[in-house]
Amino acid sequence: MPSPSTTRRALANLGSGARRFFELAATPLLPADYLDLINPMRAGADLRGRVVDVAHETPTSTSVTIRPGRGWRGHRPGQYTRIGVDVNGVRHWRAYSITSPTGDVITISARAIEGGVVSNHLLTGLQPGTMLMLDQATGDFTMSTPPPRSALFITGGSGITPVMGILRSHLHELRDVAVVHSAPDPEQMMFRSELQHLHRTGRIRLTTRFTRTEGILPLEGIGAVVPDWQERETWACGPTGLLDDAEAVWAAADIPHLLHTERFRPRVVATGEGGEVTFRGRGAAGAATATGAAGGAVRSAGSAGGRAQSATTTGATDAGLTVDAPAGIPLLDVGEAAGVLMPSGCRMGICFNCVLPLEEGSVRDLRTGELTTVDPEDPHLIQTCISAAAGPCRIAV
Numbered sequence: 001m002p003s004p005s006t007t008r009r010a011l012a013n014l015g016s017g018a019r020r021f022f023e024l025a026a027t028p029l030l031p032a033d034y035l036d037l038i039n040p041m042r043a044g045a046d047l048r049g050r051v052v053d054v055a056h057e058t059p060t061s062t063s064v065t066i067r068p069g070r071g072w073r074g075h076r077p078g079q080y081t082r083i084g085v086d087v088n089g090v091r092h093w094r095a096y097s098i099t100s101p102t103g104d105v106i107t108i109s110a111r112a113i114e115g116g117v118v119s120n121h122l123l124t125g126l127q128p129g130t131m132l133m134l135d136q137a138t139g140d141f142t143m144s145t146p147p148p149r150s151a152l153f154i155t156g157g158s159g160i161t162p163v164m165g166i167l168r169s170h171l172h173e174l175r176d177v178a179v180v181h182s183a184p185d186p187e188q189m190m191f192r193s194e195l196q197h198l199h200r201t202g203r204i205r206l207t208t209r210f211t212r213t214e215g216i217l218p219l220e221g222i223g224a225v226v227p228d229w230q231e232r233e234t235w236a237c238g239p240t241g242l243l244d245d246a247e248a249v250w251a252a253a254d255i256p257h258l259l260h261t262e263r264f265r266p267r268v269v270a271t272g273e274g275g276e277v278t279f280r281g282r283g284a285a286g287a288a289t290a291t292g293a294a295g296g297a298v299r300s301a302g303s304a305g306g307r308a309q310s311a312t313t314t315g316a317t318d319a320g321l322t323v324d325a326p327a328g329i330p331l332l333d334v335g336e337a338a339g340v341l342m343p344s345g346c347r348m349g350i351c352f353n354c355v356l357p358l359e360e361g362s363v364r365d366l367r368t369g370e371l372t373t374v375d376p377e378d379p380h381l382i383q384t385c386i387s388a389a390a391g392p393c394r395i396a397v
């Protein structure tokens, strides 16, 4: 078998006629697709990575170590990357924080969420050697330059993941580090032994809060565990409530500039009114026949009153699937819960990978409350991850 570089050179040296012949012979694939088969991590290919290790952090969370292909431009600690992983023949994209220091390989860490297709696949189905699609690292939840004299990290649940990336890379530059971390219980605390080791050896001052028995730590009382919190540059990552509280407390103390936050989900300032959403097109053709996790009752478009009837049974690929979408639930979640093939990425309004045409009806932007209403003559692209139904509407998938 020729080497990838030999094949690439041969392709480059072909005359235009010969290249056209090769392309026709290769159809429906392109010559580049064959190069991908030979070496999927070659320079110039879509960015991929090979899984080199899968390790459980807790019974419900996992760390996946990946060797990125040639196009990887590296990351800054605290950033996240998106991975594209095939589960049951369907490619799903998700964003995860990078928890490893900078280097030739990266580690992403994830907690499996109930009904989460990808997070559960990472936990139980992913094997070393698997090829994943990758995006370049992004995000600005990173260490300041120069590093502060004293730092405070406030985290909840998997919010520890970007902070772990920062600690593993920057701890040697930081003289005084306090970490306040909340987890449901000790068994579900990610990186517990490593954090406790850093505490025992005096590298960090760790305060843990196990919410199942101790309740949520009210940040108004943060001074009880970190008396000089107002003098520390602070990074916070975790559930929406924790971050909302942090922003309120730091603002009340007139030091919002000392607080950095990282959200895994957008802040919801308004909800939609809910309503019937019809997903129309190929993406809905194989939709599941169940009541969705988001609470929406699923039925075929045009079969008023019918329940749990597969969109596939409507026959044509353009058939629709209608879901009762609750107020406040992003249409991305509603569609996925109904089994619709929804494009997605960051799930928080940043990457625009979830954009689909709103063909008719009204949706509300959960971050701003802005209402978008369209009629069939004037469809409008919307981000389904931050849009909720505000009455009946129809989405093309």
Ligand code: FES
Binding pocket: 344, 345, 346, 347, 348, 349, 350, 351, 352, 353, 354, 355, 383, 384, 385, 386
């Ligand atoms: S999934 Fe990234 S903007 Fe919606």
